[in-house]
Amino acid sequence: MNKIAIITTHPIQYYAPWFRYLAQENDISIKVFYLWTFGITQQIDQGFQQSIKWDIPLLSGYNYEFVPNHSPNPGTHHFWGFKNPSLLTKVQSYQPNIVLLMCYNYASIYNFIFRWDTRKIPLIFRGDSHRILPRTGLKEWARRQLISLIYRRFSACLYVGKANYNYYSYHGVSAENLFFSPHAVDNDRFFSQTQEAFKQAKLWQQELQIPEDHAVILFAGKFESKKRPLDLLQAFIQSNLPQVSLLFVGAGSLENELRSQAANHPSIYFAPFQNQSQMPRTYAVADLVVLPSYGAWETWGLAINEAMCLSRPVLVSNHVGCAQDLIHPNRNGLIFQAGNISALKTCLQQAFSNRETLKNWGEESRKIISNYSYVQATQGLKDAINSLKT
Incomplete structure (x- = not known):
């Protein structure tokens, strides 16, 4: 049984159904660690500029826990939007044999990534960034070095599409550590x-x-x-x-x-x-x-x-x-x-x-x-997990 801890920012209408799908797999057991309650409580959305709460179930059918967020200004719109000091101990207490991160560019996640003992329990990352519009200059060089350093902490990365694959490659992730897990909706x-x-x-x-x-x-x-x-x-x-x-x-x-x-x-x-x-x-x-x-x-x-x-x-x-x-x-x-x-x-x-x-x-x-579904997304995750066993 693959016991997976999944870390993500908040309940998202595209991911929650996938988590339900994963929870039904015979060879997978998951627990999702959320860092914020947006989506299930009435809160202001920065982009829509109005208070919203999703009206489809986002928390049913799988195991989850909300990790207390102490940020005075919680949200995905800035680096300090997530300050979850208990995240490391919460995940450790679950005793997973794999940790899947769905994001990294926040204070809490950086803290987790560099404190987690990857020699004992591997980290897998699934992201969707791209470089379709390339940036140049000293700042971009420094940014590339930092991101490449972060990716070295992951034993495998899941790419959602071609542009995302190229992004990983640009940051030094080798092809044998990349697995196709396409972006999908329900x-x-x-x-x-x-x-x-x-x-x-x-x-x-x-x-x-x-x-x-x-x-x-x-x-x-x-x-x-x-x-x-x-x-x-x-x-x-x-x-x-x-x-x-x-x-x-x-x-x-x-x-x-x-x-x-x-x-x-x-x-x-x-x-x-x-x-x-x-x-x-x-x-x-x-x-x-x-x-x-x-x-x-x-x-x-x-x-x-x-x-x-x-x-x-x-x-x-x-x-x-x-x-x-x-x-x-x-x-x-x-x-x-x-x-x-x-x-x-x-x-x-x-x-x-x-x-x-x-x-x-x-x-x-x-x-x-039809070929971009939770079936294909899950197969990519399983392929990555299997690669860690060889």
């Missing part, structure tokens, strides 16, 4: 709700007063600069697409500016933040889902996984971490150069030049995403 939840989601989407489109004969371009997420919703708005206006509407779903710091720029356009709509139970319907209303993010911050883009579960064609920038893995150009979507509004406009025009082709792209999305 595919089964979305698959099982597909039929009902499309029924709800028709009604929702009417409620939003989007014309019934209009196709819908969807942006769903935080209205913040790194997500580049303003790029999409401008590209949509310039594309001049007949019988197509643009729907922004979410909230954030750019909301007022988005609404101001959209004020005189009759085919741009807004809907508030949608909780997890409403996300299948949210994707179902779309004929194309767009993620135009810029920079190093969109490490994967799990919203794209969710959209593909609902058989949606997808359009992403080349800075989105999943682009190389999930988007097959002219097969299930398109990729454009991040920050290039003209290129984004061209892609929108191409996508809606043939509605039947667009529908076929969506069907292909569902086929592709």
Whole structure:
């Protein structure tokens, strides 16, 4: 039996179902150590700029413990957001034979990594960082040395996709210590709700007063600069697409500016933040889902996984971490150069030049995403564990 201690920041809607899946495996026993209660208690989300609490179960079906966090300003938005002095002793008392870390760039995790005796119990890391937008200079050199030093503490690393694999390689992790554990969402939840989601989407489109004969371009997420919703708005206006509407779903710091720029356009709509139970319907209303993010911050883009579960064609920038893995150009979507509004406009025009082709792209999305599930993620973890025994 592999007794695994999993350390992660807080309950996350994408990870909790995987933990439930792992708990059902015959050869694995897990306990998740959370460093913060965000997601299960009503708290302010920095990106959405509003108080939220996820409305799907995040703590059922597996063993877990909340490690007290003494940070005066808890959160993932800064290094000192996690100060959990009892983390080491809590994990030791569980007596695992493997520790899986899902993050490291916080005070508590650094303290744990460098105090943990890796000669007795190995550490495995699963992350999703990439270097799609490379940085240079002395500061980047120093950063590379530090991260490479951290990775030497891990006996194996799990990579979620091609860009993430290259990130590990850049920081000195050898190929024999890298194992594919793809980023995944709860595919089964979305698959099982597909039929009902499309029924709800028709009604929702009417409620939003989007014309019934209009196709819908969807942006769903935080209205913040790194997500580049303003790029999409401008590209949509310039594309001049007949019988197509643009729907922004979410909230954030750019909301007022988005609404101001959209004020005189009759085919741009807004809907508030949608909780997890409403996300299948949210994707179902779309004929194309767009993620135009810029920079190093969109490490994967799990919203794209969710959209593909609902058989949606997808359009992403080349800075989105999943682009190389999930988007097959002219097969299930398109990729454009991040920050290039003209290129984004061209892609929108191409996508809606043939509605039947667009529908076929969506069907292909569902086929592709079937290979990015908790089954494959778990197999990668097991492969890494088995490698430690040889």
